[in-house]
Amino acid sequence: MSNIAIKVENLSKAYQLGQIGTGTISRDLERWYARIRGKEDPFLRIGESNDQNTKSESNVVWSLKDINFEIEQGDAVGIIGRNGAGKSTLLKILSKVTAPTTGKISGKGRIASLLEVGTGFHPELSGRENIFLNGAILGMRKKEIQRKLDEIVDFAGIERYLDTPVKRYSSGMYVRLAFAVAAHLESEILIVDEVLAVGDAEFQKKCLGKMGEVSKGEGRTVLFVSHNMNAITQLCNNVILLNNGKVSFDGNSYEGVQNYLKPKTVLDLDLLNKIGSNVKNNILISKILVNTSPVFIEISPSSQIVIELFYKTVQLIVDFRFSFILYRDGQRILTLHDTNQTEKLQVGTYKSEIKIPSNFLRPGTYSISIGGHNSNHSNYEIGRLEWFLLEDLISFGVKEQWSIDFDFNNIGFINLSNDYGKRTFLENNGTSN
Numbered sequence: 339m340s341n342i343a344i345k346v347e348n349l350s351k352a353y354q355l356g357q358i359g360t361g362t363i364s365r366d367l368e369r370w371y372a373r374i375r376g377k378e379d380p381f382l383r384i385g386e387s388n389d390q391n392t393k394s395e396s397n398v399v400w401s402l403k404d405i406n407f408e409i410e411q412g413d414a415v416g417i418i419g420r421n422g423a424g425k426s427t428l429l430k431i432l433s434k435v436t437a438p439t440t441g442k443i444s445g446k447g448r449i450a451s452l453l454e455v456g457t458g459f460h461p462e463l464s465g466r467e468n469i470f471l472n473g474a475i476l477g478m479r480k481k482e483i484q485r486k487l488d489e490i491v492d493f494a495g496i497e498r499y500l501d502t503p504v505k506r507y508s509s510g511m512y513v514r515l516a517f518a519v520a521a522h523l524e525s526e527i528l529i530v531d532e533v534l535a536v537g538d539a540e541f542q543k544k545c546l547g548k549m550g551e552v553s554k555g556e557g558r559t560v561l562f563v564s565h566n567m568n569a570i571t572q573l574c575n576n577v578i579l580l581n582n583g584k585v586s587f588d589g590n591s592y593e594g595v596q597n598y599l600k601p602k603t604v605l606d607l608d609l610l611n612k613i614g615s616n617v618k619n620n621i622l623i624s625k626i627l628v629n630t631s632p633v634f635i636e637i638s639p640s641s642q643i644v645i646e647l648f649y650k651t652v653q654l655i656v657d658f659r660f661s662f663i664l665y666r667d668g669q670r671i672l673t674l675h676d677t678n679q680t681e682k683l684q685v686g687t688y689k690s691e692i693k694i695p696s697n698f699l700r701p702g703t704y705s706i707s708i709g710g711h712n713s714n715h716s717n718y719e720i721g722r723l724e725w726f727l728l729e730d731l732i733s734f735g736v737k738e739q740w741s742i743d744f745d746f747n748n749i750g751f752i753n754l755s756n757d758y759g760k761r762t763f764l765e766n767n768g769t770s771n
Contacts, residue, residue, distance in 0.1 A: 349441035447526025
């Protein structure tokens with residue numbers, strides 16, 4: 339336990355949806371009496387999972403369920419997962435902003451947390467006064483805070499507004515000062531939620547550098563929530579992947595990110611049919627393949643990549659085209675279309691495909707989203723279709739390959755023109771329009 343900064347055992351957190359309270363005074367008193375005796379809430383229902391896509395029969399949802407992990411002192415740990423997976427709830431419990439329903443947390447060291455813009459700031463106080471207030475909350479003495487004051491102000495870059503009440507700060511100025519305070523005051527554990535996205539690109543880069551310095555140089559523990567997988571792999575040596583309130587992976591950051599980016603092994607056709615009545619009534623997608631595979635595969639960098647989308651139309655669409663969007667580590671890197679311009683789609687079965695030339699993509703994991711639109715992205719009219727986007731339908735990996743047989747005499751710019759996109763009419767499903 340000597341090197342363990344945070345230990346979480348059987349941690350669960352339940353929230354009641356809708357109206358708070360049991361509905362009767364006697365039951366509320368029974369709940370209160372159970373709480374002061376340290377007993378579990380007698381009116382919680384057991385077994386509710388945090389799945390936002392399913393309708394529950396009860397008004398209680400388990401945001402976290404039976405979480406167990408240990409974080410060693412000096413580790414930089416990323417907490418990743420889709421929206422609603424329980425990341426922010428976990429950080430709030432670790433920061434003691436809210437209490438767990440069951441389970442316990444043990445560890446050592448003062449915690450500085452940055453969970454949302456302006457966390458721990460009093461809007462009527464100036465930036466300078468809030469620095470001292472935050473330091474006092476962390477248990478620091480006035481002399482310790484004064485010693486760090488110039489460094490905090492310089493990092494935040496808001497010296498001109500230091501004596502202005504923070505209620506007049508922009509959200510960017512707020513987060514600059516809040517991060518500078520959290521990172522520079524002498525806490526043993528730094529917890530940062532995705533508030534850094536509020537800052538500009540230069541400041542985000544500055545923050546990542548500072549968190550790396552705090553973790554590797556000063557030996558402090560960092561917990562970092564982000565949807566930016568590049569930032570996670572750059573900063574963190576380990577990740578905890580949450581899925582519907584449960585830990586689905588705890589280990590190496592690279593493996594965790596690959597695990598997070600891999601989609602379901604089978605295309606969820608029910609989900610595709612929920613994307614909207616306009617799309618559902620006009621285009622039905624049957625499958626998507628990468629190099630003829632419907633599931634995750636790894637491809638040699640020297641191989642061409644062919645992405646095929648099979649679908650049928652059930653009524654005439656005046657003008658339309660599909661967009662194939664590639665993401666790497668959560669960042670969009672490439673968009674290709676099946677036709678150069680929007681074209682008429684008769685009733686029938688189609689295949690749209692794009693081809694990515696060999697030696698074009700770097701090694702890593704890529705996910706594919708499919709979009710579609712008409713010529714002016716207008717709302718649905720007779721025979722027209724509005725813009726839609728289906729995210730993370732399938733993923734593939736490009737392997738590491740240090741030795742590639744490459745003709746360096748023929749290096750040039752690769753032109754991803756419409757030569758790499760194609761639409762094929764397969765058969766007529768009904769009466770031609």
